[in-house]
Amino acid sequence: xxxxxxxxxxxxxDPSVSQLALEQTNYQGVQQAIEYIYGLSTSNNLSxxxxxxxxxxxxxxxxxxxxxxxxxxDLTQGNNNSSNLTKTHVADQQLTSNKPKSQKTSLxxxxxxxSETNSDDExxxxxxxxxxxxxVQEIFTTxxxxxxxxxxxxxxxxxxxxxxxITETSPSEATLLLLHFQWNSNKLLERYYEDPxxxxxxxxxKAIDQYKIKINVPGQDCIICGDSLDxxxxxYLSCQHYxxxxxxxxxxxxxxxxxxxxxMTCLSFKCTNIIPDIFVKEVVPKQYNKYxxxxxxxxxxxxxxxxxxxxxxxxxxxxxxxxxxxxxxCTCGFKICFKCNQESHIPANCDQMKQWxxxxxxxxxxxxxxxxxxxxxPQCHSSIEKNGGCxxxxxxxxxxxxxxxxxxxxxxxxxCNTFDKDKVxxxxxxxxxxxxxxxxxxxxxxxxxxxxxxxxxxSTLETIMSIQNKKDKRWIDVKxxxxxxxxLIQCRRTLKYTYVFGxxxxxxxxxxxxxxxxxxxxxxTEHLSGLLEKAEDKNIFDIKEVTNLASTKLRHLLEGVxxxxxxxxxxx
Amino acid sequence: xxxxxxxxxxxxxxxxxxxxxIAAGPxxxxxxxxxxxxxxxxxxxxxxxxxxxxxxxxxxxxxxxxPKMVFTSEMFHxxxxxxxxxxxxxxxxxxxxxNHYESSLERWSPVQSVETILLSVLSMxxxxxxxxxxxxxxxxxxxxxxxxxxxxxxxxxxxSLELD
Numbered sequence: 109x110x111x112x113x114x115x116x117x118x119x120x121x122d123p124s125v126s127q128l129a130l131e132q133t134n135y136q137g138v139q140q141a142i143e144y145i146y147g148l149s150t151s152n153n154l155s156x157x158x159x160x161x162x163x164x165x166x167x168x169x170x171x172x173x174x175x176x177x178x179x180x181x182d183l184t185q186g187n188n189n190s191s192n193l194t195k196t197h198v199a200d201q202q203l204t205s206n207k208p209k210s211q212k213t214s215l216x217x218x219x220x221x222x223s224e225t226n227s228d229d230e231x232x233x234x235x236x237x238x239x240x241x242x243x244v245q246e247i248f249t250t251x252x253x254x255x256x257x258x259x260x261x262x263x264x265x266x267x268x269x270x271x272x273x274i275t276e277t278s279p280s281e282a283t284l285l286l287l288h289f290q291w292n293s294n295k296l297l298e299r300y301y302e303d304p305x306x307x308x309x310x311x312x313x314k315a316i317d318q319y320k321i322k323i324n325v326p327g328q329d330c331i332i333c334g335d336s337l338d339x340x341x342x343x344y345l346s347c348q349h350y351x352x353x354x355x356x357x358x359x360x361x362x363x364x365x366x367x368x369x370x371x372m373t374c375l376s377f378k379c380t381n382i383i384p385d386i387f388v389k390e391v392v393p394k395q396y397n398k399y400x401x402x403x404x405x406x407x408x409x410x411x412x413x414x415x416x417x418x419x420x421x422x423x424x425x426x427x428x429x430x431x432x433x434x435x436x437x438c439t440c441g442f443k444i445c446f447k448c449n450q451e452s453h454i455p456a457n458c459d460q461m462k463q464w465x466x467x468x469x470x471x472x473x474x475x476x477x478x479x480x481x482x483x484x485x486p487q488c489h490s491s492i493e494k495n496g497g498c499x500x501x502x503x504x505x506x507x508x509x510x511x512x513x514x515x516x517x518x519x520x521x522x523x524c525n526t527f528d529k530d531k532v533x534x535x536x537x538x539x540x541x542x543x544x545x546x547x548x549x550x551x552x553x554x555x556x557x558x559x560x561x562x563x564x565x566x567s568t569l570e571t572i573m574s575i576q577n578k579k580d581k582r583w584i585d586v587k588x589x590x591x592x593x594x595x596l597i598q599c600r601r602t603l604k605y606t607y608v609f610g611x612x613x614x615x616x617x618x619x620x621x622x623x624x625x626x627x628x629x630x631x632x633t634e635h636l637s638g639l640l641e642k643a644e645d646k647n648i649f650d651i652k653e654v655t656n657l658a659s660t661k662l663r664h665l666l667e668g669v670x671x672x673x674x675x676x677x678x679x680x
Numbered sequence: 681x682x683x684x685x686x687x688x689x690x691x692x693x694x695x696x697x698x699x700x701x702i703a704a705g706p707x708x709x710x711x712x713x714x715x716x717x718x719x720x721x722x723x724x725x726x727x728x729x730x731x732x733x734x735x736x737x738x739x740x741x742x743x744x745x746x747p748k749m750v751f752t753s754e755m756f757h758x759x760x761x762x763x764x765x766x767x768x769x770x771x772x773x774x775x776x777x778x779n780h781y782e783s784s785l786e787r788w789s790p791v792q793s794v795e796t797i798l799l800s801v802l803s804m805x806x807x808x809x810x811x812x813x814x815x816x817x818x819x820x821x822x823x824x825x826x827x828x829x830x831x832x833x834x835x836x837x838x839x840s841l842e843l844d
Binding site for chain 2: 331332333334349355358359362366375376377378379
């Protein structure tokens with residue numbers, strides 16, 4: 109009986125599915141069980157399997173993802189021509205009629221497994237006929253807007269314009285107000301209507317528009333170079349510190365070079381009068397663009413709802429649309445955690461990441477060395493480095509005498525050469541270290557894989573082109589490969605951080621559940637990665653399926669962490 | 681506006697209308713970017729009667745950027761580095777703030793001149809700023825052992841007058 113089960117599992121069927129199939133067919137044999145499994149796929153009678161294989165997998169809680177799937181299905185239905193649909197059916201039949209060959213069937217069974225969780229009957233009716241043409245799921249879209257680097261200035265100016273119109277102030281005044289309220293226009297308007305004058309005063313707005321540029325100031329000399337100002341060359345702000353246009357030019361240019369922008373003050377000593385942007389525009393037109401760039405920079409820097417994309421050379425800014433938003437994605441594909449400004453690290457939280465980082469900085473280097481060069485004293489557990497050839501060790505700290513080879517007590521020490529299976533005892537600190545290294549190793553491996561897979565982004569387009577050219581496919585048939593790559597990277601990033609989360613997750617039922625989901629996602633991710641690396645015409649259906657599978661598993665894991673795992677265990 | 685023109689003007693002004701206690705001018709009239717200044721120890725302080733010589737090096741974009749001032753005579757003062765460099769807020773460009781305590785308003789502005797710098801240094805000598813000492817030993821002595829501080833400074837006064 110166990111043999112038949114093992115055989116089925118070897119063929120690639122999910123253990124729980126196999127077990128159920130055997131039970132249902134009264135253990136008649138492998139063939140019957142397989143037929144039963146395939147029978148399931150056509151009859152849609154999945155309720156039994158569902159119980160067996162969805163341990164811990166939370167069915168999608170909201171209707172949202174299902175609905176969006178449905179609309180996507182409808183869309184593809186509308187777009188696909190009939191020949192395309194027939195093609196998929198042929199593929200379907202070929203698969204079912206063949207004897208199970210490990211990869212494809214494992215794929216199929218796991219797909220079934222994943223789709224079981226979508227128990228929505230209506231949904232099943234819809235997709236049943238197009239089982240192999242399910243569109244790639246759109247998952248985990250973040251609620252943030254991305255402001256392209258080249259649009260930044262424009263966006264900042266629009267914001268200023270808005271405030272100018274609403275508060276009926278000049279653009280220069282509006283800019284200062286915005287700056288004062290860290291570009292939080294709601295707060296600005298709220299306070300402004302309470303007491304406009306007070307707000308203006310606080311923001312440093314005073315007579316900002318009373319400036320003169322390039323006029324005749326008879327009888328006055330430039331306070332900087334001493335030139336007389338009767339050549340239509342005198343400029344000054346409301347504080348009436350007269351200087352010639354050339355001196356203003358040099359002064360402002362210098363300030364802009366130093367990184368200053370809006371809020372720079374008059375050139376006179378201890379004068380707090382702020383130079384309005386129009387003054388800058390007219391006095392140093394050549395530098396004005398740079399001034400605006402700096403202004404846009406403060407627009408992002410000072411705005412608590414905005415972050416720079418940390419990818420080198422990207423330059424885009426991300427804006428969270430609500431305060432609750434913790435993850436934001438850039439159009440370059442990078443996802444950041446809004447709270448700590450690092451790469452998005454779900455399911456681990458910011459505190460865990462902080463601890464983890466510190467641990468990595470502190471431990472990795474030394475830990476490796478300690479592990480390879482020292483052993484712990486069996487009595488007091490201090491790490492001991494051997495400095496001579498003799499294996500009779502005496503611990504400096506607790507004076508315990510022991511054998512370096514077997515770590516046994518030196519007195520009545522014998523049989524050091526006999527392997528004792530039960531006596532592989534390790535000290536607590538070493539165990540801890542090994543535990544850490546275990547997690548760190550896996551964290552690192554996923555990071556490295558992610559780096560490689562990020563490069564796939566570039567090659568995916570080429571692959572799409574070549575498939576299109578060779579096989580006369582339409583763009584709409586192959587464009588999902590882009591999404592597949594994104595989902596792969598997303599899975600990879602999440603996997604990476606699951607090891608941080610796992611490291612801090614106490615042992616127990618939750619951890620078992622978590623590791624089950626993690627393992628599940630890991631397998632699917634590897635599968636998808638393998639397929640995408642050699643993406644070609646032949647395997648695009650596989651890719652589509654595995655992509656959906658991967659995104660489902662990813663969602664299960666994240667939802668699990670979000671809803672279930674946290675209840676009794678870690679703080680989030 | 682050229683730095684040259686402005687320095688020439690300042691030179692003219694400071695020679696025609698000298699201020700008591702300070703004197704300054706280019707070391708060599710062919711190079712207006714390197715000046716020498718002499719400061720008399722402020723009356724009523726431990727530095728009284730001393731004559732202190734310093735060099736002022738002007739950047740090419742003067743007065744947009746401040747000059748650098750270094751005492752060539754030996755000095756012992758909380759705000760003067762042991763190498764003679766003067767640490768005073770008005771000689772720091774607004775962008776930089778090595779000590780993170782200065783308000784940007786007290787920093788360099790192109791309206792400043794050699795004369796205002798030297799006057800500021802004079803007042804700094806009488807009233808050291810102990811919040812940001814450049815010479816820790818001097819600051820410590822000033823706070824804890826005024827007597828020894830005084831001795832040290834009196835010794836320097838004699839040295840500056842070449843009486844020692």
